[in-house]
Amino acid sequence: MSVVAFPSQPSPATLPGTAGMTTATAVERFLDSLTAATTRAGYTETLTRLATVTGPEHPVAALTPEHYAAVMDRWKAAAGATWNRHLSALTSFTVWTQRQELLATNPARRLERRKTARRGDRAIPRTRLETLFTNGAHAFRERVLWRLLYDTAARAEEILTLNVEDLDLEFRRARVASKGGAIEYVHWATPTARLLPRLLAGRTSGPVFLADRRAATSGRRAPAAADICPVTGRGRLSYPRAEYLFKTASAELDPHRQGWTLHQLRHSALQHLAQAGRTAPELQAKSRHQHLASLGRYVRLGEETSARITADADPIRRRRPR
Structure with a gap:
């Protein structure tokens, strides 16, 4: 042979x-x-x-x-x-x-994916969210971002990549590029509708959420032209910076003092809707998941529901008036 x-x-x-x-x-x-x-x-x-x-x-x-x-x-x-x-x-x-035939080896071959721990209730209580949204000690830009993420139940990347041109203020919606590049719409409620015009301050183009400093105009740190505001010269707010600011601001309200993540705003919005009795197809329309099965981790009723059930079943609770 x-x-x-x-x-x-x-x-x-x-x-x-x-x-x-x-x-x-x-x-x-x-x-x-x-x-x-x-x-x-x-x-x-x-x-x-x-x-x-x-x-x-x-x-x-x-x-x-x-x-x-x-x-x-x-x-x-x-x-x-x-x-x-x-x-x-x-x-x-x-x-x-x-x-592209640029690399013949696999430099990632020694790295392994890690097991992800199963998490319990990741929803943030409504009262604490409202405290975050209305606390004037936090920057106005951050409070608008947090409120918009909660109102739309959108992914943080989708909202941070929004441009002013993507907004439809009259119908309270925005056009986003979701996973896979599909163009979809997210919708917000009255609290966000009242805040967005103040944030934009007359701007008609460029990123909705801007960084604190002007963007570099040359060199390796210079962003793409689409990520620079033509009016202020400031760049687009990055995900790591936005995440850091939210974790820092929410740490004082988190019982564990670790702070929450931006993704938990999406999780909280969907879980609160589920607690309010919204059906799975309604939640799918809001979250834009392709499959209903993907909603499982969001719609599991968690800590707030457990606390309410416990209080309702308390044998020593005050009797309700007839």
Whole structure:
């Protein structure tokens, strides 16, 4: 029996298109290739760190597991879901570079996904949410963002990537690019409708939620033109910054003093609607999940329902007047 030898894997130096291609350039091209703004925003933090770890002149063909390990070291103490999210960004980038014949190896091969812990009730009590939304000690921009996230039950990436042109103030809705790039609408209620015009202050284009400082006009930190306000010159508020501000502000109300996440606003909105008796199809319309089964973790009635049932069944409770 004859044995046919498979050709050996080509070295990175022989792959077409690798000459002069740096990791930083490959990261830019990969992010530009993503059509879904939410995906691009989610991957940017991880891959920007990769470009920083390797340096501006490092060839993408020479990426190693050590480089990826250095990137993930930042999140070694994070929750499993956070670790997996950043690892997914690296994995997607690796697959893209291999398809472009820029990389012959898999630098992510030594990294493993982590098990995510089952979480209990993640909904934030309504009274504490209202305290956050109305506390003047917090910046107006943050309070509008939090209220909008809760009103729409939208993903944080969807709201942070909104431009003024996406808003339909008359019908209290906004056009968002959801997972997979589909164009959908989210809707808000009166509290948000009263706040948004004040936040926009007459602006008619550019990002809805702006960073505190003017954006860099050149260099590696310069954002895309679509992420700069043409009136103020400020860039788009980033997800990490918005998350940090919310966790910091909510820590004083969190019994565990850890603060809550922006995603918990979406979770809270859907769970509060479920507690109010909304049906699964109604919740699906609000959340825009493709499958009803995906709503399971949101509609499990949690702590508030448990407390109400316990109080109603208390044998020592005051008798209701007849």
